[in-house]
Amino acid sequence: MTENASQIGIWRTIRNALTLDSQLYENAQNTTKTHRLAFTIVFLAALSRAIGSLVILLLTRTTPLAAIFALSIDILSVIISYYVWTFTIWKVGQWLKTNAPSYRALLSPIGFAYSPQILNFLTLIPLLGRPIELMLSVWTLLAVIVAVRQALDVRTRRAAIICLLCFPLIQIVTGVIQAAQQLFD
Numbered sequence: 001m002t003e004n005a006s007q008i009g010i011w012r013t014i015r016n017a018l019t020l021d022s023q024l025y026e027n028a029q030n031t032t033k034t035h036r037l038a039f040t041i042v043f044l045a046a047l048s049r050a051i052g053s054l055v056i057l058l059l060t061r062t063t064p065l066a067a068i069f070a071l072s073i074d075i076l077s078v079i080i081s082y083y084v085w086t087f088t089i090w091k092v093g094q095w096l097k098t099n100a101p102s103y104r105a106l107l108s109p110i111g112f113a114y115s116p117q118i119l120n121f122l123t124l125i126p127l128l129g130r131p132i133e134l135m136l137s138v139w140t141l142l143a144v145i146v147a148v149r150q151a152l153d154v155r156t157r158r159a160a161i162i163c164l165l166c167f168p169l170i171q172i173v174t175g176v177i178q179a180a181q182q183l184f185d
Contacts, residue, residue, distance in 0.1 A: 013037060017115035020143055025150035028108040035104075038111025045117030046078035052124040077177040078117065081170050085144070086110045088166040093152050096162065100152055109151045113143035141167055 016024040028034055050071045057067045086106050093100040116139035123129040123136075141163060149159035 010037060010040060013112060014041060014115045014118065017041070017112045017143055018139075020146050022146055022150055024112060025109040025147045028112060028147075028151070034108040035111075038108040038114075041118070042079060042082045042111050042114045043075075045114045045120060046075040048118050048120040049078055049123075050074040052121040052129075055121075055124045073177060073180075077174055078114075080177075081174055082111065082114060084173060085166055085170045088169055089144075089148055089162055092162045092165055093148070096158065097152055097154060106148075106151050109147035110144055113140060113147040116140045116143060137171075 013024065028038075053070055053074045054067065057070055062070070087103060089110065090100065090103045090106050093106075116136050120133070120136060123133045125132065145156065145159045145163045148154070148162055149156050152159065152162070154162075
């Protein structure tokens with residue numbers, strides 16, 4: 001596959017994820033290529049969050065060392081939350097459904113569901129940052145519900161229950177990481 005075809009594939013995947021296209025999640029095969037594509041989306045989401053933070057850090061005239069530390073924490077927090085959220089969904093899915101897929105099989109669909117987070121850099125807009133952040137969180141939650149519904153082959157209600165049981169944990173982990181990061185800013 002050429003680099004141009006690969007770029008078209010990632011943007012098509014992101015577009016389909018943003019529109020909550022259930023076929024995208026249904027067809028998310030457990031392959032190295034899809035895992036790489038899903039991780040690329042998660043990394044872009046992490047980078048978007050870091051870019052938003054970088055602008056704020058530059059405006060507050062933070063030290064270069066503190067900025068590098070904060071950016072690293074931002075990127076790692078998104079990536080860690082992806083793996084933790086996938087793990088908790090997998091464990092709850094196993095508990096509620098006897099023939100749940102493997103943890104690895106959930107990585108691609110949930111990674112695709114992180115597509116709304118690619119717009120996280122918009123949170124730096126004055127007065128709109130927090131509402132945008134909340135909207136992106138809800139959008140991501142909805143995408144993860146669709147991903148879980150398709151990946152676990154369950155009804156929407158059960159997928160929503162699974163995701164809503166795990167969502168507060170991810171919000172707490174992210175909040176703790178952000179609070180710890182602010183201690184060093």
